[in-house]
Amino acid sequence: MPMIPNTTVSIEPHAKRGRSPAIVLMVIAIFNAIGFPALGQGKTSTHPALVQSIRVQSYPDETRIVIELRAAVHFTYERLSKPDRLYMDLWGTRLGPQLRYGRMPINNPLLTAINIDETPIGTRMLMELNFNGSYDVFPESNPHRIVVKLKMDSKPGPVQKDIARTESSAAERRARAEKSLQVIQRLQSSRIPRTVPAPAPAPHPDLPGLPTAALAVPALPLRPPLFASSTALSAPVAEPTIAITSGRTLTIPKVSRPPRLDDFVNGVPREAEARITDFRQREPADGEPISQETVAYLSYDDKNLYVVFVCKDDPGEIRARMVQREEIFEDDQVSIYLDTFHDHQHAYVFSANPLGIQQDGTIIEGQGPDYTFDTLWHSKGRLTRDGFIVWIAVPFKSVRFSIVPGQTWGVALGRSILHNNENSFWPYITQRENSFIQQMAGLEGLKNISTGHNVQIIPYGTFTRLDQRHEQGNTVTSEERRRGVDAKIVFGDRVSLDTTVNPDFSEVESNEPQVTINQRFEVYFPEKRPFFIENASLFQTPLNLFFSRRIADPEFGSRLTGKLGQWSVAALAANDRAANSSAVATRHGAEIGVVRVLRGIGEQSSFGVLALSRDFASSASRVFAADTRIKLAANWVLTGQMARSYDNRDGTKRSGPSYLGQLTRAGRHFTYSHTYSDVSPDFRSPLGFIPRVDIRQSGQYVSYLWRPEDRNIVAVGPAWTGVVNLDRRGRIQDWYSAADFNVFLKGQTQLTAQRSEAFERFASRDFRKEATNASFSTAWSKRIGMSAFYQQGTAINYSPGQGEAPFLSGAQIATFATTLRPASRIRSEHMYIYSRLTTLPNSDAKTTIFNNHIIRWKTNFQLSRALSLRTIIDYTALLSNTTLFAVPKYTNLSGDVLLTFLLNPGTALYVGYNTRYQQNAVESLATAPVRTPSLFSTPVGRQLFAKVSYLFRF
Incomplete structure (x- = not known):
């Protein structure tokens, strides 16, 4: 039997006259059932290609059916008579999330209806014809699509002559096709096609008398039909275009008068807008309509892209607080996501809470x-x-995009409803695929837009006064004034250069408290300095080879980022004066450079390289790395990276490789991850965060969630984590195994119980450890949120007292945190962390090794949208038995006050004061170790600082 060719071709009518569709379909269905790739696919694929949209376009002399595809596919088709039909099989495909199976009548002189069904080999379309004429079928690329052209002839064409001349042959073809349909129906799981009636054009709710079909984008019902009617602004004739997309491609109109928030509040008529209503849940009920009515309106002018969300909900359930910019995680939100280069790899997100924060x-x-x-x-x-109603305007100056007259972007709209644990999107973005940007809709209609001149200059000034007490008891006062300029220049809308003169690298926010006592490896504290955190994700790779906190005290900094076609480029240069604190000093300290290049591969995968350099005096370090991300299937992703370092430190040269591979599967129910890393003992990355070398580590994580149809239970299920570490000589260094059970409830409530067993080799000794823990967190109330964690088991004392070897100890860890919101402008956080190490019960006498207490009290008063006052009180105490633990006792108390006026990310004023007290002379664990008068009588430092900056934009 002839094989279907392995390339996508345009097949002439009746070219397959000698082939039996029933036999072909039966053989391929059997092959698919036993796991072989579907015959007829252009490429061997582990997952079906998506049919993104189907459009029916009417012209004066012909009708076109345009099938938009995510990738090239094989297809077969044939025309049948009595009744006149054209069927097409799209091999190895499935419908996109917005499309529906079923039959749809069409009011067209050449086309009566289209039937769509799922078959074992892919997707079948059956077009019911009603004309005497010819047809043609041909594929197109960039983008991938199949076009069916129906043309009315004044006299019988070759196809009609052929059908009339070979009536018996047509009857045989029809019989074979019907037989193949019977085979498919038997192989299907009794699928019954759904019939969805075509909706009549409805009046637009905001422009009385104007039908929805007259706008650039149709008004979408909450439950989308198979077809939605609309008229594109550039349609060749006035007849509406019928699209099987439910809004998968969005065309927005240009307006001369920007929309205003008051227009929507007061019902003021506006110009034409794209209107979106079909928001679908991603969680908790994947695919179901959003629980609260939501309508979004989109338009643009020469300067901005506008989106207005009109959201319905019970006012008593809405979570909206006057907070600082970026601090809206605990509020309801609406969002717009923009893939401005439409590369399906990168996107911006702009979110706001119901108050517009x-x-x-x-x-x-x-x-x-x-x-x-x-x-x-x-x-x-x-x-x-x-x-509530939220109005958003995104200036074209604030995003990067390609330089073409007509733009095509990716777009998604989102709404988060916290009291329902709900996240919904348009278009429908499912958890059943391990992707987000790839599922976004197309955004068309943006014509002749540009950022224009785009230069940003931010001058700043800082003042710091520090009173510091030395060990000798004297206090030294120092003052520092610093002035500088940060600048951003955008070239061609796509490449931006950030540079700075005498840069401001100050940290305004303090680090969150963490346990740092008795830790074998370095504790990770995230970056908080503005210059480094912007676009930080561009420098991130699977191995954390660039950790910007390694640049402690830079004198200058410059960063270049851009997008050139499928290429993303990022580069950073800076120095570090902190290196001069060592015995060797140079004029500018260490010189540092980082370059990152990323290339998108198709819509699903990418490949990148990273190079890092650090030079100081006679020492030099180089790291080169390559990484990739490959989308294997809808839910499966493979990530890999290899790196090699070259290190020359004071004449000692070392070079070593590092590898990482990760296979992940993310889904609504089943999640799996397998990670393997291999780090040479000679691998050095002074600019990275690689806490451990000389390891070969393999780790797995697997979880399953049941999602019962219960209004109070969101999900429930077990998970397991396993990790094993070997050194490069194959000796086991440690392993870890943990099983836990999770319950997710409505009201952002989670319960978890876990049991773990572990082995660790430390200081040439083997230790077996175990632990049992439980945790609870909830934000069910608008006024209060809380979390608690408790763990009990065994742990190693890594820092024993003098003359003692490391030994296994009893361990307890407990945390408790609350968040109080007595008013919408006040937020108070309280955290207590307690850790304890004791000798084991089977020892001579159970003795406390140390108690560690960490307390934080943080309160924020949001006086207005821009003005806020924040206070922090931190208390830390280590009460140690120095015969068993090497770290001496201490107690620290600090207070921090910060007044912030933040008009926008570049225009801000900060005034702060902090003070710190320390006591090292704690008597014993048995007596009251902390005496407040003694503690407050030992100040070790006070600091007053101010910072002002202003954004000039040209």
Whole structure:
């Protein structure tokens, strides 16, 4: 039997006259059932290609059916008579999330209806014809599509002559096709096609008398039909275009008068807008309509892209607080996501709470959102009697995009409803695929837009006065004034250069408290300095080879980022004066350079390289790395990286490799991850965060969640984590195994119980450890949130007293945190962390090795949208038995007050004061170790600082 060719070709009518469709379909269905790749696919694929949209376009002399595809596919087709039909099989495909199976009548002189069904080999389309004429079928690329052209002939064409001349042959073909359909129906799981009626054009709710079909984008019902009617602004004739997309491609109109928030509050008529209503849940009920009515309106002008969300909800359930910019994680949110280069790899996200408080960030496919990105945009919000309205304007100057007259972007709209644990999106973005940006809709209609001149200059000044007490008891006062300029220049809308003269690398926010006592490896503290956190995700790779906190005290800094076609480029140069604190000093300290290049491969994968350099005096370090992310299937992703370091430190040269591979599967129910890393003992990355070398580590994580149809239980299920570490000589260094059970409830409530067993080799000794823990967290109330964690088991004393060897000890860890919101402008956080190490019960006498107490009390008063006052009180005490633990006793108490006026990310004023007290002479664990008068009588430092900056934008 002839094989279907392995390339996508245009097949002439009746070219397969000698082939039996029933036999072909039966053989391929059997092959698919036993696991062989589907015959007829252009490429061997582990997952079906998506049919993204189907459009029916009417012209004066012909009708076209345009099938949009995510990738090239094989297809077969044939025309049948009595009745006149054209069927097409799209091999190895499935419908995109917005498309529906079923039959749809069409009001067209050449086409009566289209039937769509799922078959074992892919997707079948059966077009019911009603004309005497010819047809043609041909594929196109860039983008991938199949076009079916129906043309009315004044006299019988070759196809009609052929059908009339070979009536018996047509009857045989029809019989074979019907037989093949019977085979498919038997192989299917009794699928019954759904019939969805075509909706009549409805009046637009905001422009009385104007039908929805007259706008650039149709009004979408909450439950989308198979077809939605609309008229594109550039349609060749006035007849509506019928699209099987439910809004998968969005065309927005240009307006001469920007929309205003008051227009929506007061019902003021506006110009034409794209109107979106079909928001679908991603969680908890994947695919179901959003629980609260949500409508979004989109338009643009020469300067901005506008989106207005009109959201319904019970006012008593809405979570909206006057907080600082970026601090809206605990509020309801609306968001717009923009893939401005339409590369399906990178996107911006602009979010706001119901009061219009902003949060922005970037997304790289395969990574979590990076909310360290900050740019200038505008938003307003207002609570209403039945919900809220949010107005957003994104300046084209604030995003990068390609230089073409007509833009095609990716777009998604989102709404988060916290009291329902709900995240919903348009278009429908499912958890059943391990992707986010790839599922976004197309955004068309943006014509002749540009950022224009785009230069940003931010001059700043800082003042610091420090009173510091030395060990001798004297106090030394120092003052520092610093002035500088940060500048950003955008070239061609796509490449931006950030540079700074005498840069401001100060940290305004303090680190969150963490346990640092009795830790074998370095504790990770995230970056908080503005210059380094912007676009930080561009420098991230699977191995953390660039950790910007390694640049402690830079004198200058410069960063170049850009997007050139499928290429993303990022480069950073800085120095570090902190290196001069060692015995060797140079004029500028250490010289540092980082270059990152990333290339998108198709819509699903990428390949990148990274180079790092650090030079100081006679020492030099180089690290080169290559990484890739490959989308294997809808839910499966393979990530890999290899790196090699070259280190010359004081004449001692070392070079070693490092490897990492990770296979992940993410889904609504089943999640799996397998990670393998291999780090040479000679691998050195002075600019990275690589806490451990000389290891070969293999780790697995697997979880399953049941999602019962219960209004109170969101999900429940077990998980298991396993990790084993060997050194490069094959000796086991440690292993870890933990099983836990999770319950997720409505109201952002989670319960977890876990049991773990572990082995660790330390200081040439073997230790077996175990632990049992439980945790609880909830944010069910608008006024209060809380979390608690308790663990009991065994742990190693890594820092024993003098003359003692490391030994196994009893261990307890407990944390308790609350968040109180007595008013919408006040947020108070309280955290207590307790850790304890004791000798084991089977020892001569159970003795406390140390108690560690960490307390933080943080309160924020949001006086207005821009003005806030924040206070922090930190208390830390280590009460140690120095015969068993090498770290001496101490007690620290600090207070921090910060007044912030933040008009936008570049215009701000900070005034702060902090003071710290320390006591090292604690008597014993048995007596009261902390005496407040003694503690407050030992100040070790006070600091007053101020910082002002202003954004000039040209």
